[in-house]
Amino acid sequence: MAGDDQRALQYEQTLMYGRYTQELGAYAKEEAARLREEGGWRPSVKERSRSLELLEYDRGRCAKCRICTVRCQKFLISRVGEDWIFLILLGLLMALVSWVVDFAIAICLQAQKWMYGGLESNVFLQYLAWVTYPVVLITFSAGFTQILAPQAVGSGIPEMKTILRGVVLKEYLTFKTFVAKVIGLTCALGSGMPLGKEGPFVHIASLCAALLSKFMSLFGGIYEEPSLIGNKNESRNIEMLAAACAVGVGCCFAAPIGGVLFSIEVTSTFFAVRNYWRGFFAATFSAFIFRVLAVWNRDEETITALFKTRFRLDFPFDLQELPAFAVIGIASGFGGALFVYLNRLIVQFIRKQKTINKFLMKKRLLYPALVTLLVSTLTFPPGFGQFMAGKLTQKESLVTLLDNRTWAKQGIAEGFDYIGNSQAWNHPQVNVFVTLVLFIVMKFWMSALATTIPVPCGAFMPVFVIGAAFGRLVGESMAAWFPDGIHSDGTIYPIVPGGYAVVGAAALSGAVTHTVSTAVIVFELTGQISHILPVMIAVILANAVAQSLQPSLYDSIIRIKKLPYLPELGWGHHEKYNIRVEDIMIRDVMYITLNCCYRDLHDVLLAGHLKTLALLESSESMILLGSIERAQLQALLSLQLGRPRRLEYLRDRATAEMKRLSMVSHPGSEDGSQRVNQEVRFQISTEESSFSSTPTPSMKPLKPALKRPSVVDRPPDIHMPTSPQDHSGNTLKNLFCVNPETEGLEDDFDVDDDMTIREIAEWEENQLDEQVNFDNCKIDPAPFQLVERTSLHKTHTIFSLLGLDHAYVTSIGRLIGVVSLKELRKAIEGSVAVKGVKVRPPLSSFRDSGTSGTSSSNSENEATELHKLWDRHKSMSLPREHLASDSDEKSQ
């Protein structure tokens, strides 16, 4: 027991401030290594090894194979802890999920086509079928997601970006969310709306990783008892989540390299190169299995690209075509920025129109249904849809757009031996160019609109298709302009509009997501890299244009959703360099001093809701010694004021009284107390083994409590939840629960206590005046410190590099302020707004309204509850004079 405590203490002292998100599971491995060293502390492991020994010594010959089996099993279980097993499992699982989802979507889309085809006799019925089917699917998807897990709505990349930044959004990684996301996504994509699966797949892969990690904790290795390792496992989890993001993209497009790069670009700020292999390994395996499944299902003869192209290899493009590619890049940059703006404008419009908003809030499913109705009506093939290839699904359009034959030159109808889908682009009355333009324009706003529907969906694929169409348009124009190619030599190399489509797809998706790696994705998707230079040039130009106009789609959503993410500093915002930490820091820091009394602790805890508090030498010197977690202080307080100590006090008093009286008493009850006490002890010790990472001093083997039945009856006092937040809530409740109102059940308790409420209050007041003993307290001696003159830019770098959420500002050892993520975010956004720079102005209106981040609202709630409790406590406690003066002193 004592050893455990010592170890816990040892462990705590290693705690350094901040979460180093890029770290190689240091804590987790550290813990695991230590545990392995100590060996066999876990009963199940012990038993297993004992059973092995028994097998070896008890039985004869035929047991050999059994021993072998057990050994193998043991070996396998020990291997389960290795990263690569986890990554393989993750890859396998995601490949299966991706394949199943694709399969289901294909069936859904086929069903729609079949219905549409079967009703060819009656256009009205056909229309009804064409429209009803997606409306039902989308409505179901929206409803299902809303009911099961509203967190599953949308792309998921912004949330993953936030989580990988180090902010815990717990509800985003639950099994419910997984189910909601997978089923919701399948239905949403099965409806044929212009939605994508990439973003959701990043989220699904992360969910898979989180769940798999939980599942594997049932086995040995690192995964043992995640609660034991607690927060320290976080960095390892974050690494795994980063790999999972790569897997998500990789298995969605069968693009391992592009997947890794895209996920890095989209989710990371600083990337640890040594974790590179994780992503590559898992994504490659996943993409491999995903394509192997297609081969096994006889869809393909062998492993090839998803949207294989067949451009000629010898002369992919002429040097003189490069200006056209550059034009595609620049136009795509503007288009991408417009898409992001449009998408945000729609959300903004819906939110602002209060009447619409109210109506939509009442009937949550009406908005998805209406949008779907509108979109599917417009794409109805015999109607307007005939002018924009409405018959084709997203996949079919992409395949036709990437085709290596020229439409305009030969005319689709005559020159094509390829009957199927390309026909859709050729309308008898309308030019191919008109069809393409209509397709681009209509799909553009439709995609921007459709991605605002509250279903799990991404925008990558629709944007990709629009980009391909735009590229095709330029390519067809070029082909019409130069029917025999541009090349001046004898050989005729006709222009390949499919190559333009590839360039356009990469450029537009790169512009919307602000990534360069869409270039790689496009190569992997098409299986050809011959257009590498045009694609790279177009993607870089598109990025340059789009990044100077608008945030990326994901950053835009982060701002709309107000997720706790630190925005990036843009290119060359020079005014940022003039802001110093002293301009943005909070000067009124909550702190505690080494020689403070419990009352000060109490006041500080009630006054704010910071997760850690500064520990100073004294309020005169203001020298920063370190920081203490809130939970630690709460534990200290609860230890001081808690029931065990009160009981101890009572017992001491009783002993004193007893001494004063004669020693004649009831030995039977004494025996009983002994028995029950042992029971309690046992309970405590088992609990402790799983909670030693949040050391709760109150859980130490306490001196025998006087009133045992109540202790045994009230498990909440002992069964403390794992998370410090909840734990603190409980201990404070415990601390303040002397109020009879809140403890209706425990009337007997107060009577048993031999103390009136007044007496207890008096006792507590005395206790509060004692000086705090920080001996057993986990103090972080090196919280991150800045200087008042540190520039905003540098602060931003440090915060994002180390994943900090706050840093103290000191002046030669003296604490003078604190900066948290919030201040930093405000400063970055504020300074942009104040100086009138034209970056992201449409977003400022979102800052006032809209949903607020979950974590901040949580902490506010906590604070409110604390205040309530305190008010109650105050109303019944003795009046205190020096409270005011105390707080005055603090605020100075």
Next chain:
Amino acid sequence: MAGDDQRALQYEQTLMYGRYTQELGAYAKEEAARLREEGGWRPSVKERSRSLELLEYDRGRCAKCRICTVRCQKFLISRVGEDWIFLILLGLLMALVSWVVDFAIAICLQAQKWMYGGLESNVFLQYLAWVTYPVVLITFSAGFTQILAPQAVGSGIPEMKTILRGVVLKEYLTFKTFVAKVIGLTCALGSGMPLGKEGPFVHIASLCAALLSKFMSLFGGIYEEPSLIGNKNESRNIEMLAAACAVGVGCCFAAPIGGVLFSIEVTSTFFAVRNYWRGFFAATFSAFIFRVLAVWNRDEETITALFKTRFRLDFPFDLQELPAFAVIGIASGFGGALFVYLNRLIVQFIRKQKTINKFLMKKRLLYPALVTLLVSTLTFPPGFGQFMAGKLTQKESLVTLLDNRTWAKQGIAEGFDYIGNSQAWNHPQVNVFVTLVLFIVMKFWMSALATTIPVPCGAFMPVFVIGAAFGRLVGESMAAWFPDGIHSDGTIYPIVPGGYAVVGAAALSGAVTHTVSTAVIVFELTGQISHILPVMIAVILANAVAQSLQPSLYDSIIRIKKLPYLPELGWGHHEKYNIRVEDIMIRDVMYITLNCCYRDLHDVLLAGHLKTLALLESSESMILLGSIERAQLQALLSLQLGRPRRLEYLRDRATAEMKRLSMVSHPGSEDGSQRVNQEVRFQISTEESSFSSTPTPSMKPLKPALKRPSVVDRPPDIHMPTSPQDHSGNTLKNLFCVNPETEGLEDDFDVDDDMTIREIAEWEENQLDEQVNFDNCKIDPAPFQLVERTSLHKTHTIFSLLGLDHAYVTSIGRLIGVVSLKELRKAIEGSVAVKGVKVRPPLSSFRDSGTSGTSSSNSENEATELHKLWDRHKSMSLPREHLASDSDEKSQ
């Protein structure tokens, strides 16, 4: 003046500990922004704008176009500071260099072939020509490099890795090195030895970037006055160097994406995603220009890949071929590790054999000549070379190896309409397989040997070719084994050995360099991505095997060269998690206290040569207040003991004396002092504007000096060098230069001073006993702190993340130790050696012998000089009793 000082002070206070290598040129931009704000402080800018105004108002109509020109020029000059201009110029320059080098190499190789062909009548003459030519070229290359810049020897990637880690290796980025590297590389590769150009190109690109940055400092923008921004420009430079590495690989292989990824993997530990675009932008531009040059030179019809392959697209490989690809991967892993080991073994052998070593040292060019002779003799085509395609250059062998036709099945001679080079593989007497095996085995050790020659050369390309040959061997075997392909359906898909060659090339080069991105390079080199999954699988397997056996080639060279680089922690070295900072830290920390006197400062400066010193509250409390740079302390000391103060003291004494005497004196001389003093002041103020980043308190407008002529005559006193190191050296010289030996020139000075040497020593002793005034000192109030229980693993992460070179270890604010990069490196290497883990044992012998890092030797030199000076000073100064007791106190 005062404003300047204040600003300088402000600026100093923003200094935080450590170099954040990944930062977006924060300091540089900050400074630039501030300077731009203040506007026109630079006379040339002022003049330029004034001339513009003059133009506008003075002249009439025809001046308009002139104004326009001036404006354009002004605009262009202001734009020059932008990153993208820099990157474009860098890309352009490197593309040109790459193309010219390639062209020169091609000519050299042609010349050899021509000579060889011309002497066909006489085999002996032919042999002589074949052998002499490379020997002469290599010897010239080695000699030229040795004479001009020995830093240009070798690959350069290890050095770049070290430089990007934040360690300054100045001599590696000079113009001399550039010239030596380019010419040396051209000659070395022109000799036809199995050497590569990739590594050197990384170095050349970095050199280009460094030189370009210097060159552009002639224009406006950020590049203005690099000395002013000083060290702060370093982070920006490092970013540019990282981009340059990408350019180097990109323009060498025309592989922009692979180049960026390869350079990240090879040189970075943590990568800032926001700098991603720089690499992509520059590398794409460079690769583009590089290929366009080939088109313009009529080598190619259009932009295509460097080693274009023509594998079939529809069915690139069968699923059942995957095991063969996996075998290639695993074998390449072992091969890669063997290559690194062999390479190191050769270096080790040469170094250990003292007789050989001595001999080689005397005749430095003998070793290259001997190695070249051996290699070229073995590849002599009519001799042994005929069995290993010795006639082909590296490029030709690669092209033939990647050919999509099968050699074994049809037999090269008959089936080939392709006369040229592939013929070389088919020997009339010997099987293709034997040729391939001989090629692989011979080239393997030849490459390992050749890369130890002290010329600028890389190992990537030879390894790549060997890998391709190995892949081809496996592919040909497979083709022989399954003559009709493996596919079970009706269609026959013959096996493509060229695909195996691609896989083998990527796997072996990935194994040697420990990178995954060779996969991407191979796609870009061949222009086909159809084998993506086999390549990825093989590369990952090869990496897994090689990384568990040996360090990468670059890490191996880092260790051989003993460059100051922090090694990576390998996969799953669990024993590392048990080492704590307290086990490795140095407990005997050098520190100064707030209330110390100048003598303590002096002693501390002499005792060690740390770049920064800890500042404690007092030696009792040991509370760490911050850290001070050595240069700062030296400046403080020089201010206290320097000549100006002595002169001031003399003046004061003189004034006192004068007061005591009557006031009758020479007013003329008083006037003269006024005049000269102003002159001095002017000189100081101009100097200060360019040195404000290294504030030298002695440069403040001093009180009128008594002896002006000597002040004006001795510019070294005022023209202090920019770098703090040199500056300190000078001030200390200044400080100790009372020794008559060193000041032969200045006899008059001592006489003028009115002080004897003894008097000065006495005065200095008095000065040394005064308490230090830290008011004007640049104190870093937040040096990085660790806790004694921080694990080695975490420490490693923090050091590599933040690019630290040391961190203090504190226990609740009290300093208890210090850990520097050196201790950390020792601990990581030591723990591996001690526990007997089989990682990198052959290297331990290198630790004792060999060349030592330049930076450490530099600082040692400095210390030695200081000691010398101090000894001299001591010998003539008064005896001091409390010196011993003082130092005793320190060491406690």
